[in-house]
Amino acid sequence: MRRPPKLPPDAKTQALREAGALHPHPETVRDDVFRSHPFFDPRDRVQVKYEMVRRHQVDGRPVTEVAARFGVSRQTFYQTAAAFEAHGIPGLVPKRPGPKGAHKCTEAVVDYVERWRAGEDVRPDEPLTAAVARRFGVSIHARSLDRAVARRKKKPHP
Structure with a gap:
């Protein structure tokens, strides 16, 4: 046909x-x-x-x-x-397919990343991604962590 x-x-x-x-x-x-x-x-x-x-x-x-x-x-x-x-x-109205956000970069992970960058809870020989993996049991690329922190900084805080 x-x-x-x-x-x-x-x-x-x-x-x-x-x-x-x-x-x-x-x-x-x-x-x-x-x-x-x-x-x-x-x-x-x-x-x-x-x-x-x-x-x-x-x-x-x-x-x-x-x-x-x-x-x-x-x-x-x-x-x-x-x-x-x-x-x-x-x-x-059709919804966008796929994930709606960074499901691994929870608020707790981003809080930890900000504390780590401020010098708290840092092991001198451990990179950030390894520290996140050790603490939260998830593997997140360093650039994904950078973007999550940047998104948080853009959000207006009450």
Whole structure:
């Protein structure tokens, strides 16, 4: 089965991309309203998800039919419906994948790094990374520690 050509980039496409809401495969959205009315844009992932949930909850269409028309699995449909139920439209906005922060550089580690740099709790022959590993049981690159301390200095303190 041949897919239709991708839509050319324009200002809206760029805005959707920057917001993280650009649908990676708009050609998979086969719902009639997205093909027949210019208001409905298959490139807008948030609009597609909202309309998918609405089609089931308001129009009463079966989940399997709705999922197929919108190019997603039933599992994805249920996850989308749950996100909408819990958070409304903001729940439909895609989240950034991956870690959300430096999970090893806890506040306690950064506190220790600042004390170590101030000359407290220092062993003369032990580098900072080894001291952190000994004390906290985690291996953290020296540059990661530098960035964590720099982030803390940038934060406004109450």
